[in-house]
Amino acid sequence: MVESVHLLVSTESPTSDLAACAHIAEVAAKLTSEWLGSPARVEEHDGCPVVRWGPQHPEILLLGHLDTVWPVGTLSRLPSQLIDDQLTGPGVFDMKAGIVQALAAVSLLIDKGANVGAVGILLTSDEETGSRASRKVIASALTSATAVLVFEPSAGGALKTERKGTSWYRIKFHGRAAHAGLDPERGVNATVEAAAFVMATQSWGNQDAGTTVTPTLLNSGTTANTVPFLAELTLDVRAWSAGEQQRVDSCVRTWQGTHPEARIEIDGGIDRPPLELSASADLFAIAQQVAQQLGLSELRSCAVGGASDGNLTAAAGIPTLDGLGAVGDGAHADHEWASFSAMAERAALTAGIILAALNGEIND
Structure with missing residues (x-):
């Protein structure tokens, strides 16, 4: 396992570098073939490489x-x-160690003589930027699916049974430029319009429901003595329910500006629906049973604010269990690490879940 993790981590693969992603796809396909004894394949979908x-x-x-x-x-x-029990390197926790765990789980089943003909692996290369290119291939892969296991990292060892849905908005406020000293009244101030919108968003969140509405990036103006004719704002929305996402979406789209001549242009909207508990409950119950049978520590679950491709599969109505990847810490941070000793345990856990799912132990 260590050698496989080292190989993947040493093959750097930032989402924006298509050549690097194509290279790691070839590396991962070869590694998958070696682990599982039959060929993996590299495909391209909307310009993005995937391994299947x-x-x-x-x-x-x-x-x-x-x-x-x-x-x-x-x-x-x-x-x-590898230092003591900690595997380090860029992407080791999110989520290259998890990929190796998935390969090890299927390998365990093959070694035991299980029929894995109904098991498939899909590894994409654009998840960190929203899975724009890979959404279609993910949706296509779900046609016959009864369960999806997602190898995003755990949260302190806990599996992720709920994820917030995400909405992203890129909003342009169009005004009219004028000289700020000579005749500002002839202008339409886009910065003022953006500020009014930002203030309105502060009442759109719902603390009790866990809904957050956060203005993030804001750019406006051209020079210090010109009434800004354009302002651009990015808005981040997170919610535990589809209903809350839709409520905030309505707030965004029905907002009225303060100046009758100002114009608003909205790009984006609801992105990933929530992964709700109902989508993961049966699979998590199976995971708990498997963990008990294996003599592992009691399995915990948690709800997290970040989204993953598991949000997409759950929204498609497929039972989905997330967070089956590495045990460790530091996703997207310099101190990122994954536990080597936990990898074999999580591989065995995953193998047991797959076997139970193949045996039809998931409620429809």
């Missing part, structure tokens, strides 16, 4: 991503290594 093993439309889909947030060259200061 098993049927195109599996009953049990193992889902992960090969891309990371780390630029090429990060290895020079964050090398891939």
Whole structure:
């Protein structure tokens, strides 16, 4: 396992670098073939490479991503290594160790003589930037699926049974330029319009429901003595329910500006629906039973604010269990690490879940 993790981590793969992603896809396909004894394949979807093993439309889909947030060259200061129990390096926790765990789980089943003909693996390369190119191939892979296991990292060892849905908005406020000293009244101030919108958003969140509405990036103006004719704002929305996402979406789209001549242009909207508890409850119950049978520590679950491709599969109505990847810490951070000793345990846990799912132990 250590050698496989080292190979993947040492093959740097930032989402924005298509050549690097194509290279790691080839590396991962070869590694998958070696682990599982039958060929994996590299496909391209909307310009983005993906790795697939098993049927195109599996009953049990193992889902992960090969891309990371780390630029090429990060290895020079964050090398891939094993120190005591900690595997380190860019992307080791999110989520290259998890990919190796998935391969090890299927390998365990093959070694035991289990029929894994209905099991498929899909590894994408654009998850960190929203899975724009890979959404279609993910949706296609779900045609016959009865369960999806997602190998995003755990949260302190806990599996992720709920994820917030995400909405992203890029909003342009169009005004009219004028000289700020000579005749500002002839202008339409886009900055003022953006500020009014930002203030309105502060009443759109719902603390009790866990809904957050956060203005993030804001750019406006051209020179210090010109009434701004354009302002651009990015809005981040997170919610536990689809209903809350839709409520905030309505707030965004029905907002009225303060100046009758100002114009608002909205790009974006609801992105990933929530992964709700109902989508993961049965699979988590199976995972708890498997953990008990294996003599592992009691399995915990948690709800997290970040989204993953598991949000997409759950929204498609497929039972989905997330967070089956590495035990460790530091996603997207310099101190990122994954526990080596936990990898074999999580591989065995995953193998047991797959076997139970193949035996039809999931409630429809």
